[in-house]
Amino acid sequence: MLDIQSKKVDNAVIINIKGDVDLYSSPQIRKVLLELIQKESPAIFVDLQEVNYMDSSGVATLVEALQRAKKYGGRLFIYHLQGAVQDVFELSRLDKVFQIYPDETEAMKAYHDEN
Amino acid sequence: MLDIQSKKVDNAVIINIKGDVDLYSSPQIRKVLLELIQKESPAIFVDLQEVNYMDSSGVATLVEALQRAKKYGGRLFIYHLQGAVQDVFELSRLDKVFQIYPDETEAMKAYHDEN
Amino acid sequence: MPETLEFMIPAEPKYLKINRLSIKLLCELIGFSTVESNNITLAIDEACSNVIRHAYNGPSKEPIHIKCNIYGNKIEFLIRDFGRKANVDQIKSRELDEIRPGGLGVHLIKTVMDEVMYDTNFEKGNQLKLIKHFKGRK
Amino acid sequence: MPETLEFMIPAEPKYLKINRLSIKLLCELIGFSTVESNNITLAIDEACSNVIRHAYNGPSKEPIHIKCNIYGNKIEFLIRDFGRKANVDQIKSRELDEIRPGGLGVHLIKTVMDEVMYDTNFEKGNQLKLIKHFKGRK
Numbered sequence: 001m002l003d004i005q006s007k008k009v010d011n012a013v014i015i016n017i018k019g020d021v022d023l024y025s026s027p028q029i030r031k032v033l034l035e036l037i038q039k040e041s042p043a044i045f046v047d048l049q050e051v052n053y054m055d056s057s058g059v060a061t062l063v064e065a066l067q068r069a070k071k072y073g074g075r076l077f078i079y080h081l082q083g084a085v086q087d088v089f090e091l092s093r094l095d096k097v098f099q100i101y102p103d104e105t106e107a108m109k110a111y112h113d114e115n
Numbered sequence: 116m117l118d119i120q121s122k123k124v125d126n127a128v129i130i131n132i133k134g135d136v137d138l139y140s141s142p143q144i145r146k147v148l149l150e151l152i153q154k155e156s157p158a159i160f161v162d163l164q165e166v167n168y169m170d171s172s173g174v175a176t177l178v179e180a181l182q183r184a185k186k187y188g189g190r191l192f193i194y195h196l197q198g199a200v201q202d203v204f205e206l207s208r209l210d211k212v213f214q215i216y217p218d219e220t221e222a223m224k225a226y227h228d229e230n
Numbered sequence: 231m232p233e234t235l236e237f238m239i240p241a242e243p244k245y246l247k248i249n250r251l252s253i254k255l256l257c258e259l260i261g262f263s264t265v266e267s268n269n270i271t272l273a274i275d276e277a278c279s280n281v282i283r284h285a286y287n288g289p290s291k292e293p294i295h296i297k298c299n300i301y302g303n304k305i306e307f308l309i310r311d312f313g314r315k316a317n318v319d320q321i322k323s324r325e326l327d328e329i330r331p332g333g334l335g336v337h338l339i340k341t342v343m344d345e346v347m348y349d350t351n352f353e354k355g356n357q358l359k360l361i362k363h364f365k366g367r368k
Numbered sequence: 369m370p371e372t373l374e375f376m377i378p379a380e381p382k383y384l385k386i387n388r389l390s391i392k393l394l395c396e397l398i399g400f401s402t403v404e405s406n407n408i409t410l411a412i413d414e415a416c417s418n419v420i421r422h423a424y425n426g427p428s429k430e431p432i433h434i435k436c437n438i439y440g441n442k443i444e445f446l447i448r449d450f451g452r453k454a455n456v457d458q459i460k461s462r463e464l465d466e467i468r469p470g471g472l473g474v475h476l477i478k479t480v481m482d483e484v485m486y487d488t489n490f491e492k493g494n495q496l497k498l499i500k501h502f503k504g505r506k
C-alpha cells in the first residue's frame with residue numbers, strides 16, 4: 001500500500017513515504033516510527049514529498065511519534081509537505097506544534113543548528 | 116476539459132493535447148482537426164504525450180481526420196503514445212493504419228524523408 | 231457471497247471519468263496488472279458511452295448504474311440503464327479491415343472481457359454483464 | 369431536482385481511496401477550486417473512516433453508501449451506514465489545544481463543511497448529511 005524507504009545519515013534516520021496516508025495505510029507508518037522510537041533514535045526526518053493525501057489518522061500517527069520521541073529527548077522533523085497535506089496540518093491547528101520544513105536541507109540545517 | 120495547443124512549424128502544424136480523450140472531450144479535438152483539414156493543411160502532427168486515456172471515440176476522430184487528410188494528399192502523424200493509448204490502437208488493430216512515432220523528432224524526420 | 235461496489239452517475243459524458251478512476255483503482259486493488267486494469271476500464275467506459283449514445287440517445291439525467299461483484303476468481307460488472315430497449319442483434323462491431331471512424335466500442339469490449347452478455351429482459355432498460363477472470367485462476 | 373451520483377463500497381479501509389478519487393473529481397467538475405475539492409474529499413473520507421471505526425467497530429463487509437446531490441448553490445452528501453446506532457452527544461472533537469493523537473476527524477468535518485447533521489432515526493444504522501455551498505452562491 002505505502003512505499004516506505006528509510007536510510008541512516010550519521011545518527012539521524014530519513015524516512016521517505018510514497019502514497020496516500022489514510023486509515024488503511026497509517027498503521028504501516030506507525031510501525032516504522034515506533035520501531036525507531038523504541039530504539040531511541042535521536043532524530044527522525046519524515047520526507048512527505050510523495051504523499052499527496054493525509055487524513056487525521058496519519059496526523060495522529062505523527063503526533064504520537066512526536067510526543068513519544070520528546071520523552072527521551074528525540075527530535076521529529078517533517079518536510080516537503082504537498083498542498084493538501086499542509087492543509088490538514090493547518091485545519092488540525094498542528095502546523096505550529098510540528099517542526100515543518102520546506103525540504104531536507106532546511107530540516108537538516110535546523111537540526112544541526114540545535115546541536 | 117482538454118487543453119489543446121497548436122503551433123505552426125514551416126508548413127506543418129503541431130497539436131499538443133493534454134487530458135483524457137473520451138466521449139466528453141473528443142468533439143473538441145475533432146473541431147481542431149477538421150478546421151486544419153478544411154484549410155488543406157499539408158502535415159498535421161498530433162503529440163499525445165499528455166494523453167493518458169483515449170477511448171474509441173478518440174480513435175474514431177483520428178481515423179476520420181486521417182481519411183479526410185488523405186483525400187487532398189495531407190499527412191497525419193501521431194507520436195508519444197502512452198501505454199494505455201498505444202493499447203487502444205492495438206486492440207482496434209489500427210496501429211498499422213496510422214503512422215505512429217516515438218517522438219516529435221522521429222515524426223518530423225519521417226515527414227521530411229518523404230519529401 | 232461476492233464483495234460488491236456500486237457506482238451511479240447521470241448519463242452525462244462529463245461524469246464518465248469518475249467511473250474510470252474508480253474502476254481502474256478497484257481493478258488494481260484486487261490484483262489485476264496495470265495493463266489489465268487499463269483495458270477493463272476501457273471496456274466499461276465503452277459500455278457506458280454506448281448507454282449514453284444508444285440507450286439514452288444522447289446525454290440524459292437518467293442514471294447509469296455499475297455494480298461490481300468481486301469473486302475469488304473473477305470480477306463481474308453489471309451495467310444497467312433505464313433507456314430504450316436494445317436490439318441485441320444490432321449490437322455488433324464493424325468489420326475491422328473496413329477502416330472507418332466508429333464501430334469500435336463493441337469490438338473493444340468483446341476483446342478485453344472474457345464474457346459479454348446483454349440482458350434486455352427488464353421491464354425498463356437493459357443490463358450488460360461483463361466478466362473478467364483473474365489470470366491463472368479460471 | 370438535484371443531479372445525483374452514488375458510490376457504495378464495503379466498509380474496508382482499502383476501498384476508501386476509490387471514494388476519494390470520485391469525490392475529488394466530482395467537486396472539481398462542478399466548479400470547486402482544488403483546495404476546496406481537497407478539503408471536501410478529506411471531510412467525506414473522515415466521515416467514512418468514522419463509519420468503519422465507530423459504526424461498524426472495524427472493517428466490515430457491510431456497505432458505506434454515499435449519495436451526492438448537486439444543487440445550483442450547493443452539494444449535499446448523504447453518508448449512510450447500517451451499523452451500530454451512534455450516540456450523537458458523543459460525536460465531538462477533542463479540545464484542540466490538548467495535543468494528543470486522534471480526536472481530529474469530527475473537527476475536520478465541521479471545519480470544512482458548511483452544514484453537518486447526524487440522523488439516527490433510521491431503523492438500522494445512521495446517516496450523516498454534509499453540505500457545502502458554492503462560494504458566493506449561498
Ligand SMILES: Nc1ncnc2c1ncn2[C@@H]1O[C@H](COP(=O)(O)OP(=O)(O)O)[C@@H](O)[C@H]1O
Binds near residue numbers: 315317322324335336
Ligand atoms: N447499449 C447499447 N444499446 C443499444 N445498441 C447498442 C448499444 N451498444 C451498441 N449498440 C449497437 O451496436 C453498434 C456498434 O456499437 P459500437 O461498436 O460501440 O460502435 P458505434 O457505437 O460507434 O457504432 C451501434 O451502432 C449500435 O447500433
Ligand SMILES: Nc1ncnc2c1ncn2[C@@H]1O[C@H](COP(=O)(O)OP(=O)(O)O)[C@@H](O)[C@H]1O
Binds near residue numbers: 421458462473
Ligand atoms: N460515525 C460515528 N458513529 C459513532 N460515533 C462516532 C462516529 N463518528 C465519530 N464518533 C464519536 O466521536 C468521537 C470523535 O471522533 P473523531 O473526531 O473522528 O476522533 P476519534 O475517532 O479519533 O476519536 C469518536 O471517538 C466517537 O466516539
